[in-house]
Amino acid sequence: MSLFPYLGALACLLPAVVFAKPIAYQGGTAIMGEYGAGTMQEVQAFYAPSYRWSAGIGLLHLEADDHRFSRDIAYLRGNLLLRRWNLPRAQANVFAWGGIGTASGSDFEGPKTGWNAGGQADYETLRFYSSLRTDWQYAQNAYSHRIDTVQLGWAPYAHDWDRLATWFVLQGRTYTGGIYEGVEPAALIRLFKNGRRGAVWVEAGVTREGRLQSMFMFNF
Amino acid sequence: MIHRLIAALFAALMSLSALAQDPPRTIEMRVDGLVCAFCAQGISKKLGKLEATEEVLVSLENGLVAIALKAGQDLSDESLSRSLTDAGYTVKAIERKAESLDAVRARLKAKP
Numbered sequence: 187m188s189l190f191p192y193l194g195a196l197a198c199l200l201p202a203v204v205f206a207k208p209i210a211y212q213g214g215t216a217i218m219g220e221y222g223a224g225t226m227q228e229v230q231a232f233y234a235p236s237y238r239w240s241a242g243i244g245l246l247h248l249e250a251d252d253h254r255f256s257r258d259i260a261y262l263r264g265n266l267l268l269r270r271w272n273l274p275r276a277q278a279n280v281f282a283w284g285g286i287g288t289a290s291g292s293d294f295e296g297p298k299t300g301w302n303a304g305g306q307a308d309y310e311t312l313r314f315y316s317s318l319r320t321d322w323q324y325a326q327n328a329y330s331h332r333i334d335t336v337q338l339g340w341a342p343y344a345h346d347w348d349r350l351a352t353w354f355v356l357q358g359r360t361y362t363g364g365i366y367e368g369v370e371p372a373a374l375i376r377l378f379k380n381g382r383r384g385a386v387w388v389e390a391g392v393t394r395e396g397r398l399q400s401m402f403m404f405n406f
Numbered sequence: 407m408i409h410r411l412i413a414a415l416f417a418a419l420m421s422l423s424a425l426a427q428d429p430p431r432t433i434e435m436r437v438d439g440l441v442c443a444f445c446a447q448g449i450s451k452k453l454g455k456l457e458a459t460e461e462v463l464v465s466l467e468n469g470l471v472a473i474a475l476k477a478g479q480d481l482s483d484e485s486l487s488r489s490l491t492d493a494g495y496t497v498k499a500i501e502r503k504a505e506s507l508d509a510v511r512a513r514l515k516a517k518p
Contacts, residue, residue, distance in 0.1 A: 211448025212493055237448070237494035272439025272496040274469065310441050312466060347446035347464045378443050385447050405444060 208232060208265035208281055208306065209240040210385075210405045216240070217404045222359070223397035225249055225366050226333065232265065240265045244285075246323070248331075251366045254293070259300050259323060261287025281306045294328035301325070315339035315353060331363025339376065351378035355389065357399065372399040430502035432510055435471045435486060438496040440464070445495065452493045456481060461507055465514050474507035 210216045212234060219229045225248065232242030246259040263285030271278040282305045289300035304321035317337045324330045337357045345351035353376040358369050374391030384406030391399050439445065446464040449471055453462045458479035463472040471490070473481065487497045503510070 207442075207444065210444045212452065214444075214448060214451075237492070267494075270439070270494060272437075272494075274438050274498075275441065277439040277441050277445070312441055344467050345443065346467050347443060347450075351443055380443050380447055385443055405447065 207279065207308070208283060209234045209237060209267055212237045214405055216242075218401070219403075220401040221398060223370060223372070223393045223395070223399050225251060225361065225370070230263075232263075238267045244287075248365055250364060254364070255291060257289060257291035257293075257329065259287055259289040259302075261285040261300065261302050263302060276309065276311045278309045279307065289323075289325045289328065291328065294325075298325040298328045300328075312344040313341045315341070315355070329363055331361060331365055333359065333361055333365075335359045345378070347380055352376070353378070355391070357391075370394070374399060430480065430504060431475060432503050432505060432507050433473045433475065433481060433486065434501045434503060434510065435473075435490065435497055436499040437469055437471050437490060438498055440466055440469050440471070440495060442466075445493075448493050449490065449495065452489055453486075456485070456489065463507055463511060468514055468517070470514070472507060472510050 208216075209232070214234050216232045216234075217230070221227050227247045228244060230242060230244040232240040234240035241262070241264045244261050244263055246257075246261070248257045248259075250256070263283055265281055265283040268280045268282050283303065285302040287300045287302065288297050290297045301324045302322065304319070306317065306319040308315070308317045310316075315337070316339070317335075319335045320332060322330075322332045335357060336359075337355050339353040339355040341351065341353050343352070355374040355376050357372040357374055359372070360366070360369050370393050372391050372393040374389050376387065376389040378385065378387045384404055387401075387403040387405075389401040393399055437449075440449075443466070446466060450462045450464055453459055453471070453473055458475050458481045460474040460476045463474075464470075465472075473486075475481070483500045486500055490497045505513075
């Protein structure tokens with residue numbers, strides 16, 4: 187079951203639709219990690235020479251929900267900010283990325299060259315947040331799968347720079363390629379705090395099946 | 407003679423009054439797109455590296471960035487705009503003020 191029809195409808199309703207941004211700011215380094223309910227685990231590190239692009243590395247581990255197969259993908263990736271809208275009390279962005287790496291898995295022979303492409307769109311104010319993200323992985327004669335994620339967030343108070351930001355987030359995710367059947371919804375709480383040495387973002391919650399969904403990001 | 411004396415006195419008073427006027431101590435900028443805390447961190451880092459910068463204040467709630475200048479130093483509007491544009495934001499207005507950054511902070515906190 188694909189999320190795209192729902193995401194398309196949502197995109198029509200919202201001015202634009204993101205997530206942890208793959209490019210934080212010029213000269214910034216971002217380290218991210220995600221535990222996706224036992225189905226996916228990913229760590230990434232990116233450096234942004236400009237606010238328009240960043241480059242880095244990532245490791246992705248996938249485990250099919252019926253445990254038929256697992257995959258490990260290590261990649262180099264470039265992220266590009268395609269378009270940004272700076273509004274008086276809001277910001278919207280569209281990002282795209284692409285990469286190459288090496289993949290191994292229990293359902294195909296030997297390590298393969300893996301390709302990756304994806305995109306993300308976001309719209310954010312001090313109290314409302316929405317994001318739409320798609321990530322496609324491909325290796326010839328081995329696999330082709332996509333992870334689509336939508337998030338909607340609401341902040342109970344407008345946070346300023348020196349205050350802890352709190353967000354309540356609803357997430358929906360689908361996987362193609364036999365990794366997971368159906369939509370995996372999750373409810374999350376996100377905390378964000380700036381410090382002298384950097385900014386920390388922590389997000390944790392549960393899926394409908396009661397599995398842990400969490401993410402962290404550190405920017406410096 | 408009296409006319410010359412009055413004119414000299416007037417000129418001296420004018421220059422004293424100019425001297426008494428405070429030089430700008432802070433620069434306030436209205437910035438669009440200032441909503442996420444990442445934005446604040448990036449801007450603070452970038453502007454904090456400028457030689458004339460003493461301290462940076464970012465207020466997401468007010469869409470405002472303020473810089474405290476080091477004594478006797480200034481930053482051109484052009485260089486400020488360029489720094490913020492390079493950081494990915496849009497500058498809408500730049501204003502120089504004689505008040506300190508602490509006074510700006512207090513004014514923003516007092517806002518309803």
